Amino acid sequence: MASIFKHGNKWRAQVRIKGKSASKLFNNKREAQRWARDKEIQFEQAIIHGAPPKKTFGDAMRRYAEEVTPHKRSWKKEQQYLLRMAENDPLAAIPLSALGPRHFADWRDRRLRQVKPASVLREWSMLSAVCKKCVTDWEWLPFNPLQNVQRPKEESPRTRRVEGDELERIVFATGYDPDLPPEKILQRVGAAALFAVETAMRTGEIVNMTWCDVDFEKRTVHIPISKNGSARDVPLSRRAMHILKQLKPLPQCQKRCFGMNNRQLDANYRKARSMAMVEGLRFHDLRREALTRLAQKVDVMTLAKISGHRDLRILQNVYYAPDMGDVASKLD
Structure with a gap:
């Protein structure tokens, strides 16, 4: 039990709990109350709850x-x-x-x-x-x-999306060519950026993809464990399928589809972004871009299935960022 009382021009705090006591003088009442609360916690932990003293x-x-x-x-x-x-x-x-x-x-x-x-x-x-x-x-x-x-x-949630030709400039900086196999890691980063916009997959999901996860007949990729702990299947567009078919024969992509880890993707993406003179567009922003584009093609429940969001509020507030000018044109 703590007691706070005036002692001359100062305030005295006194704490007694199960045989242990302590007191101290302070210049003001607030300091005394603060010290007393902390001392009570200390005594409770050391005496009542048996916290290891050292x-x-x-x-x-x-x-x-x-x-x-x-x-x-x-x-x-x-x-x-x-x-x-x-x-x-x-x-x-x-x-x-x-x-x-x-x-x-x-x-x-x-x-x-x-x-x-x-x-x-x-x-x-x-x-x-x-x-x-x-x-x-x-x-x-x-x-x-x-x-x-x-x-x-x-x-406030980020709302950054691809502006103008930013994505094209970044992909160009990586040296990726849709008509040639992306043998260099920087080129595969360009392929991964385009793949992200096509699928709305997370960075970690892209770099951890293996060929056993890809169903070329159904045009889907299976994500066994996502950020929220559940599995899901992501549909693949023709462009996404084309990118995977480019990667499959490459020896450096036999273990993982894109043949790189998260750190390599991040470092090379930053390099390409700098070369393209694009400011502030993170790789993860491509997921927002993808979901905003997909929202024009599928209903919100299907969109949540693709993205893996259980909470539609997060999907709406964080990842869905429509251009209101485009929305206005649809009202007429």
């Missing part, structure tokens, strides 16, 4: 990275982030017995000065998962302190 949040992140993260899809980035943070971030040095909401609020404010809110929210999800594990399975924390911290506001 364990830090860095220890929790390391344990999570080693025991939990490897069982997730796309686990490597999360593991690298958690281990790096466990070594370098000031938050990692905080003892679990003292860890409270204000430490995460300080972390949030510091990270918002360094990166965009979207990045902070991704990191937030990872740290919250660590805290939840500390509460449920390990009994290292009595509650998730992030639940009492205000989340950063999400940024």
Whole structure:
């Protein structure tokens, strides 16, 4: 139980929980209340919930990275982030017995000065998962302190689409020729960009495609595991089929259809974009371009099946970006 009372010109905070007590003087009442809350958390964790006295949040992140993260899809980035943070971030040095909401609020404010809110929210999800594990399975924390911290506001969704001849310029910069097999990796990046606009597939889905996933008779590609964890089939246009038929005989494309990994695609796409003098068009923006084009050909439920979206609001707000000038012309 915490008590806050006036002591001369200062404020005294006093905390007593199950035989443990602490008190301290402060210049103002707010500082006293803040200290008292943190001290209560410390006592509860150390006494009531049995938090290991010498364990830090860095220890929790390391344990999570080693025991939990490897069982997730796309686990490597999360593991690298958690281990790096466990070594370098000031938050990692905080003892679990003292860890409270204000430490995460300080972390949030510091990270918002360094990166965009979207990045902070991704990191937030990872740290919250660590805290939840500390509460449920390990009994290292009595509650998730992030639940009492205000989340950063999400940024407005991107609306960037291909403008004018941007895609043609990028593809030209890669050296891709629809009449010749794309033997060089840069040429296959051009083929992948066109394939993305035809299929609305994600970057990872494109680079991880194998020939056993492709049904040339049905003109579909099967995606066994997508971002949301479910499988789906994507229809292939004639242009998409032509690109795959170009790639199939190439020895460098025997394992994966496009013969490259995510990092190679990203680096070479950036190179081609720079050569084409196109600003700000990300490879993932081609998915938005594709879905906006497909929306003119199929109904919204079919579009969601193609894209793999379970939440139609995300499909509408993030990926569907029609030109209102085109919409206006259809009203007459």
